Amino acid sequence: DGGITQSPKYLFRKEGQNVTLSCEQNLNHDAMYWYRQDPGQGLRLIYYSQIVNDFQKGDIAEGYSVSREKKESFPLTVTSAQKNPTAFYLCASSPPGYGYGYTFGSGTRLTVV
């Protein structure tokens, strides 16, 4: 079955550590996105990539980094520069064309301990 896989489902990070969240899709979608969700704040865009080897900052990119070396993969690194990283992180993908929405992964809940 085609879909998006995010791992791990739960992640604990010590202050000062970098962590990488995995996102893999086998839908052959060109575009991929990372969102952060905090209670009462909806989904906020961190980074997005519309083609391989290219990505753009979203609204809240500070303290995060990404890479897009393969069409299927769009990992997100939460660096120690991100001051408040505890949140629910969602990865999504979409095919080209305006009539299509996003397909979301199941999310990673990151907690700083």
Next chain:
Amino acid sequence: GQNIDQPTEMTATEGAIVQINCTYQTSGFNGLFWYQQHAGEAPTFLSYNVLDGLEEKGRFSSFLSRSKGYSYLLLKELQMKDSASYLCAVRDNTDKLIFGTGTRLQVFP
């Protein structure tokens, strides 16, 4: 700036009808989407509107008025499993989805 407004919370009774409103101001418009999200889970697609009017899909319907920057999601014959957050999102002129903060719906027996 870009802005999408929805009520924060709504409550309704099982078997009833509820309407969740969404107003938007965005840089361009290439369609409006509604998603359902249960707590701790990923959003799932409900509906898509790009032209004015009503789109019906089973118990769920969605309406769009582009001139008013307004949409609503109508849920009929409410069931307990419909308790969830409902996210309104607009695809802007850069092809990204801009999300509202979501409306948390609680259905009571």
